[in-house]
Amino acid sequence: MSTNNVSPNQRRNFLWVMVAGLASLLGVATAWPIFRFLSPTGGDDSSATVELARGQVPVGGAHFFQYRGRPAVILQPAQGNFVAFSAVCTHLGCVVAWQDDAAEFLCPCHGGRFASDGTVISGPPPKPLESLQVALNGDQIQVG
Ligand code: FES
Structure with missing residues (x-):
């Protein structure tokens, strides 16, 4: 059995x-x-504008933050002068890093380099970093 x-x-x-x-x-x-x-990330209108304190952005330095769900960066090249960009490389989408000593962005993926105004210095990126609108409001900076 x-x-x-x-x-x-x-x-x-x-x-x-x-x-x-x-x-x-x-x-x-x-x-x-x-x-x-x-x-693509959804268009989250609640984060359409990001507010930052002026003190977060050193003169000659960069401050990275999230803008509409993507990495962004703001610079203060000269006292009181602010510029902001998407921190997403225009080549294949890696996140760029700020190089204090060279005062430029370096993409770690393929060596793309961007100037502090977002323009391409060298490497494979086909176009400048996307510029973001900046408005000053007292001690606050509004991006977007
Ligand atoms: S993704 Fe930035 S250089 Fe290729």
């Missing part, structure tokens, strides 16, 4: 269902980050 009452076909079907389920989970786990990376 056998205790094994599962046929080989039932075992094969069970294994097939398990493999298909695992493959589906693996596919979703792989595709989700790619989808999130490629999908």
